[in-house]
Amino acid sequence: FINVLILIVAFIEPAGLAFKEEIHRDTLVWGDVMEIIFDILFIADVWLNFYRPVEENGRLNWDKTVIRKQYLQGWFTVDLIASIPLDIMFLALTEPKSAAARTLSALGLLRLLRMYRIKNMIMDLEQNPKMPYLAFVATKFALLICLAGHWSACILYYLAKLENFGETTWVYEYNPDLPTMGFTHQYTTSLYWAIVTLTTVGYGDISPVSDLERGFSMVVMVLNMGVTAYILGNMTRIVTKEDATIMDFRESISKLSKFMIRNHIPRTVRDKINAHIQLEYDMRTRDDEQVLAFCPPTIEAELRQTIYQDYINECPLFTRVSRVFIQHLLDCISVEYYHPGTAITNKGLDATTMYYVCLGKVDIVSEEYLDTPSVKSRIQTALPGEWVNIVSVICGSTCFHTSIVTSTARLLACSATKVRAVMKRHPRDARRVMTALKRMYRVELQTAKDARHSAGIDLYEQLISALEQQAKNLGESERHELIVAAVSGDTTTLDVALSGPDAKAMINLKDYSGRTLLHSAVEMEQTGVVKLLLRRGADVNARTRFGYSVMSRAVSAENENLVKILRAAGAEFAEPRMETVLHDAVSEDRFQRVKILLLAGARTDYRDYTGSTPLHVASRLGSARIARLLLSEGADPSLLDNSGLSPIAVAEQLKDVALIALFEEKLQLRPTQSGKM
Template identity: 25%
Template structure:
């Protein structure tokens, strides 16, 4: 019809015959040009939706154009009736212009338009009127009927016109409100473009989005619609390959389809995990944002999924995902996905295996040493997945795998268990899950490292405390093994960290050796000096591997460790050591009677109120009387000994010098400390209860 409406039939006939012909057939063919009015209608419709033009002006222009066109058509028909009537004087135009055919074209056209507008805008101009009474009565009721009929027709036409333009009017109102909001808040141009683009997309896609209709349908019908529309796409997603149909239908019915305009950020980098998206149509770009610089890493198409890494690993989003074209996405809540996985454990394992296999293929995880001897493609590859889950820090997945019956002590090619990996990376939640499933704390990897050693080397203090107190129940020599391992490796920083956690410096390992003996045997001079200056005792003879140089250093340190020398507490610096009081240089009666005088460590404050950051202690020779001991402690710490009391490390008061033994720890407690401790009995209760509440 578009082609036929543009063909000049009269011109073609003139070119063929050489004559200008006119007739009814040519007039009817010429009326095909009215088909082009559709183009005009679509043109005005596009202008009404274009936010660059005023909707009011476009609407007024459209109504004016329609009115002028109808007036023109009516005027042409009026003139056609007059021109074809045989009696020229008995026509509406002949009555005014007798020889109207001889008048100019412009005069005849203006006259026709005038009569057309008069007829359209009035109820008549008197050419027809009632003559007798009956005709008048009939015309009264007939005009009343026409009045109601006209009102009915006008009302219905008005409703049709208003309903046809309602969506456009709401769209323009929302655009105006959004523009006012942007101007009022002075938002940047990029946000303004995104807001307006979203408004336009929502208007265009309103007829496509049938979510409101689908929500009104019964669950069975709704499930059938979702299965027909989205199941083929969801089956293509790598995460759900091999998952049962029941779980797939459950996930599909919980999804929400959305249309996202181009250049719209669906997920932003470092955003908290909340939703997972499946691409039904369109394209989504993966963007890495670094210091306001954006780099496109890849593009996702139909059947792809994004946001699953953050949702499953419960960590912030690693990249920004932005639509490249108009895209339809299925949005799935993180809680819904986790709930579906918890409902069916078999499908949960399948999803976890698919996820980990995909991450290994993408090299998103550092799994170079986590691959065991078994084949990854079969069931034997599951232990490798368990180690990989521990490497990601996903405690939820780790617990699901362990509940499925996997071995918590499985090792990789380097002998590392999941507990080794979790302890070295500082994943406390994973450590708790592994302990809950009775993993072995004492397993050593190929390099002889235990989870305890990896935790202290990584300075993950909470994890170390947790593992240490669990290990002490099954292995009494745990502290000695750790200290001896640090001495064997000449690791002074690790030794300081271990002592900071309160490990006894003279603890023995499973072979009965102390850290000092191991250090002397391996001739680690710096470590020997450190241990001696921190109060380590030489338990037995000189180790066989000790060189003369090491022995000389040891003897020199022992001579320097005199009465009153300050003890170095790792992480806490103190004053330089001071010489002992002159009164203590004499040999006490104890040494004359029983041999060498015992040495004790003295501290300030109640033992239940101290912490690793408290003031350093002192190592002194035990005097003859309890009063002398109080005086020494008062001078060392600068406290008033009047009313103060001496207690041991269990809080019991010491009132006699005879009950004190070598290497005892004594504390001087002032009156203020006692009052504070009595005023806060809950603290004392919590402190005492720690020993009975260590996790097993």
């Protein structure tokens, strides 16, 4: 609003100075009232500026101390001077038409100091992307011309007024009665001269007479040169921008043509290249990519999602993939247009791009097609909504087939490098895509077999085989990553990886030796990972190829806490030599291992080849501590080995008083009892 008032003042203030008489009135006319109202609003604006937030680093600062400091050090003085109505306040102290009165009236031009606000407003509007640029530029130039003509007309008349319209003024020379005529005639006459001078037409019917008027006329002419150059330069730049684009395109075509002629490129190939470049220019595909590249990454991703997501959503290959996968895939897409006859893939060459057909047709052909094009050598026609070369890109192989554009085509091109990175980042989604592709190609394979199309059969068998091998490789890679996460304790990665619908199959994946993720986590004593896997439904009794259970790995690590966790989850102890594993621990006098084995569920009644139980072994070793532990876990001291000896008999043979007392306490026998039982 204030800027609009400033523009109004920019027109009425010079006009008032030039055409209004400096006379004293008992009452105020409408012009005086309007000036007073404007001055009041300007003073109010000065006060409001002490409370307007200032922008710092793209954010609004509402700190009043900072606001006041910046304003006082900035435009406060200018705004204050431009807001004080000195011409109205002291006009009554001067004589009408005196030099003092005219000087005081000229002080009203101080209100024009606020024109800096108009400059700032124009700069802000120029940077506003919502502003129609051509219309804005035209308005700006029109305003500049109007102000230049208006100010020139007012100043010229004021110069004659300073000399009281005497014989040495242009007014007297043109029409001595002009000062007595109405404002309209005075203004249009002055404006006529200003326009004639600004446009350098110079009819000569109105000419400056005094030296002051001639000097002013020369200044106007010089300034007009700058204004004209500025306006014409900008208009020329706008008008010729499209011409410059066309010239750049023609120059590029000319260089390309010379290159192809210099290198003896066949005429047919040259025609295809020229047609493709012309199509690309007509569709402005490069302009689209430049616009997207100009945007910040988040905005670019949002634009790509808006433009391309419908195509991806309509494709049945991506119906079961995650939204994050689709968003990353959209970042790989760019639009390309191809002329009929263009080969977009060639069998045996590296697969650098896969294509989604939006418009047009693409024929997938056999090698015979290149020599003798025919319907028989065409394997399939990719229509809108279908992918071309997708298997080659996903599997990282060379192209399995040659693809020829048969009608002007609009394709979404996906970089192979970016697509593989997305597949690696989202292996589960990649498997779903490959599963959908295998299902689709099996149908195509059956159709080719029914039609006895040998080229089609060979192609689809190759595609299915490549997908199966890639799925296997991807599974091994994913399994390796999960194992690394399990052994390193990376619960975050595991939790994310095992949160999908196929988590149950993944959580029990086995390596070449049959070890599961739970085996690996237990071996590395990653308690947090073990709890996560159990919570996710890992098989607590899974065994390796050699028969080792998860519990056996916890026993080997002698981690009592893990054994308790697994035991509570229903885990059972199993090893290839599980019947004698407790015997070995006792014979080695490994008390902690014996304790862990018993905690894991190792049985105390298993016998070795001599028929001995672990308690027999403890008796022969004279280990009362281990024997007490075995007895506390239910070991039976009355069991006989192959020699017919019980553990207590063995102790009596060895005259181990401590063991005998321990067994007798258990059996509640007298010390005199002996022997074989």
